[in-house]
Amino acid sequence: MQTGADRVPRTAKPKADKRRLDPKTREEEIVKAAIAFFAEQGFDGSTRELASRIGITQPLLYRYFPSKEALLDRVYEEVFVHPWNPAWAEGLRDRSLPLEARLARFYRDYAAVLLTYEWIRLFMFAGLKGLDFNARYLAFLRASAFDMVVKELRHERGLPLDAPIQDGEVELVWGLHAAIFYLGVRRFIYGMPFPADLDADVALRVKAFLKGVPEAFASLVPDAPPAPAASGATRRKRGVLIN
Numbered sequence: 001m002q003t004g005a006d007r008v009p010r011t012a013k014p015k016a017d018k019r020r021l022d023p024k025t026r027e028e029e030i031v032k033a034a035i036a037f038f039a040e041q042g043f044d045g046s047t048r049e050l051a052s053r054i055g056i057t058q059p060l061l062y063r064y065f066p067s068k069e070a071l072l073d074r075v076y077e078e079v080f081v082h083p084w085n086p087a088w089a090e091g092l093r094d095r096s097l098p099l100e101a102r103l104a105r106f107y108r109d110y111a112a113v114l115l116t117y118e119w120i121r122l123f124m125f126a127g128l129k130g131l132d133f134n135a136r137y138l139a140f141l142r143a144s145a146f147d148m149v150v151k152e153l154r155h156e157r158g159l160p161l162d163a164p165i166q167d168g169e170v171e172l173v174w175g176l177h178a179a180i181f182y183l184g185v186r187r188f189i190y191g192m193p194f195p196a197d198l199d200a201d202v203a204l205r206v207k208a209f210l211k212g213v214p215e216a217f218a219s220l221v222p223d224a225p226p227a228p229a230a231s232g233a234t235r236r237k238r239g240v241l242i243n
Contacts (some may be wrong), residue, residue, distance in 0.1 A: 039121040041130065088110065
């Protein structure tokens, strides 16, 4: 899986850009450079320095983006919104596959987007700076994935699907998501390596999540049916029969 694990920022000596680019190409160049620049420097980095790195003048940059805020909005769209694949939602709802397989596939594919130098650092810098990136993205993520995962977990456990989603259910799903996100923090903030087999690690985290969360959901959902009683053959703990 390609995650950008070995990607490091490159700071080159700025040179005057003598090229005459068409507007679309120039705009794309500015956005690409802005993503790399702010991921490295944080959002206190100035547009003057950014323009210098690109090799253009600050007034030319402002011809494409009239303010720093407009440029940051474009960075947000490019990094956090555009990579989202709508097919992921269909995959999460595909009940022809076990839920564990669906979740592992989703987070394996999502990790390829999430676990990059730019994504992780921009998200962290945005939170520290007090930008609205985090709130916007997390609201998008809940609507696009979390509520769906809650419904599929309820279906798996035989819980009512039409009962209002409880905050506790969303928090439990957050726990799994945060575990995947932390892998990126560990790599691109702390400078520690990824697990040797990232796909296997993601699958293991999903498996651990599903071992406990369905039972926890049963305590949160109104009118949930009681858990089935274990048979004598299965109610064993450390080799001792529990009656």
